[in-house]
Amino acid sequence: MFDLERIRRDTPAADTTVFLDSAGSSLPPQPVVDTAVAHLRREAEVGGYRAANERMSDLAAVKTSIGTLIGARASDIALSDSATRAWSDFFYSIPLTKGDRILLCEVEYASNAIAALQRAAAVGAVVEFVPSDPTGQIDLDALEKMLDDSVRVVSLVHAPTNGGLVNPAREVAELAHRHGALVLLDACQSIGQLRVDVEELGVDALSATGRKWLRGPRGTGFLYLRPELASSLEPPALDLHSAQWMSESEYRLAPDVTRFEFWECDVAARLALGTAVDYLLDIGIDNVADAVAERADHLRTALRGVRGVTVLDLGERKSGIVSFTVDGFAPTDVRDALAEKNVTVTVSHRRSTLVDMTQRGLDAVVRASPHYFVTFAQLDEMVETLRAL
Numbered sequence: 001m002f003d004l005e006r007i008r009r010d011t012p013a014a015d016t017t018v019f020l021d022s023a024g025s026s027l028p029p030q031p032v033v034d035t036a037v038a039h040l041r042r043e044a045e046v047g048g049y050r051a052a053n054e055r056m057s058d059l060a061a062v063k064t065s066i067g068t069l070i071g072a073r074a075s076d077i078a079l080s081d082s083a084t085r086a087w088s089d090f091f092y093s094i095p096l097t098k099g100d101r102i103l104l105c106e107v108e109y110a111s112n113a114i115a116a117l118q119r120a121a122a123v124g125a126v127v128e129f130v131p132s133d134p135t136g137q138i139d140l141d142a143l144e145k146m147l148d149d150s151v152r153v154v155s156l157v158h159a160p161t162n163g164g165l166v167n168p169a170r171e172v173a174e175l176a177h178r179h180g181a182l183v184l185l186d187a188c189q190s191i192g193q194l195r196v197d198v199e200e201l202g203v204d205a206l207s208a209t210g211r212k213w214l215r216g217p218r219g220t221g222f223l224y225l226r227p228e229l230a231s232s233l234e235p236p237a238l239d240l241h242s243a244q245w246m247s248e249s250e251y252r253l254a255p256d257v258t259r260f261e262f263w264e265c266d267v268a269a270r271l272a273l274g275t276a277v278d279y280l281l282d283i284g285i286d287n288v289a290d291a292v293a294e295r296a297d298h299l300r301t302a303l304r305g306v307r308g309v310t311v312l313d314l315g316e317r318k319s320g321i322v323s324f325t326v327d328g329f330a331p332t333d334v335r336d337a338l339a340e341k342n343v344t345v346t347v348s349h350r351r352s353t354l355v356d357m358t359q360r361g362l363d364a365v366v367r368a369s370p371h372y373f374v375t376f377a378q379l380d381e382m383v384e385t386l387r388a389l
């Protein structure tokens with residue numbers, strides 16, 4: 001177990017509001033805020049270059065912490081300014097030619113799908129969606145049938161943005177690798193709330209964001225790459241950090257995963273991301289996962305008891321995202337009504353997860369995502385507020 005009292009003291013707003021949007025942009029704990037603010041102040045005293053030089057070892061430690069969290073080495077991680085950037089930096093560097101196939105999942109995130117469609121159109125590749133099985137997770141039998149030597153990459157969303165599903169990443173990686181396809185895992189909604197170990201899952205690349213379940217600052221994210229891959233792929237955009245200018249006609253790529261990073265970055269945010277990961281490691285990811293699962297289960301059960309509410313989460317295995325609709329109310333109206341009572345939830349729209357939402361005939365859902373710092377009493381308070389609608 002962990003010290004919920006102390007954690008809630010570190011998160012003052014957790015007392016004054018019922019905060020249920022860690023899948024959107026969570027409340028960072030005080031040490032994360034302090035790290036960022038202290039660095040900005042230091043930049044104002046000595047300038048950004050000296051301020052960064054003073055924190056070189058702490059900056060390097062950010063990758064070590066992320067590596068500890070996901071079972072990778074620091075040298076397998078590139079820091080980024082969003083998960084989308086991390087995802088597309090990898091995706092756009094995969095060599096593709098005419099006739100190559102790109103497999104996406106039905107709960108694919110819009111930004112990933114748009115990038116895949118753009119590249120496919122540019123090179124004459126094909127984008128196909130692997131169907132979901134009756135439980136809502138990716139259909140492994142269907143995937144197996146679709147796989148052949150023309151599939152270059154399988155993109156899998158570990159946990160979608162619009163509901164509580166968790167996809168079986170290890171099984172997908174095993175199948176894809178039998179046919180030589182790369183597996184890119186979008187772990188935006190799983191990192192920070194579930195144990196994610198890249199060795200165990202066997203994925204080739206993983207993208208994640210800082211501001212969601214990790215409770216880090218906005219404008220942060222990272223890419224994990226299997227070590228052999230980093231040195232064999234060339235990102236489409238380079239700078240003087242990802243490559244070195246050798247002569248009037250030559251440049252040389254960085255030998256490792258830093259070829260997926262640009263030089264300029266928000267140093268304060270990066271340091272604060274490191275603090276966020278350390279904060280999580282200190283609580284323990286298994287403690288966090290248990291606490292999130294208990295809260296999400298509690299909320300789903302309570303919501304099922306409210307007349308007019310339909311809980312919509314798919315999947316055998318569930319994440320901390322609770323999605324639902326309320327008869328007679330638009331999801332945005334539910335969100336706004338709850339906001340008036342100091343309860344923060346968000347709405348997930350069809351355009352973010354187009355294929356899945358279209359297939360289920362959904363235009364939008366209310367999304368509640370309780371992190372470990374939310375109390376059960378607050379969840380009950382949210383349900384009572386909803387009942388009063």
Ligand SMILES: *Cc1c(COP(=O)(O)O)cnc(C)c1O
Nearest residue numbers: 082083084109160161186188209
């Ligand atoms: C939020 C989200 C993203 C995008 O993350 P950014 O940091 O905003 O780029 C990608 N995939 C999923 C499943 C998400 O929920």
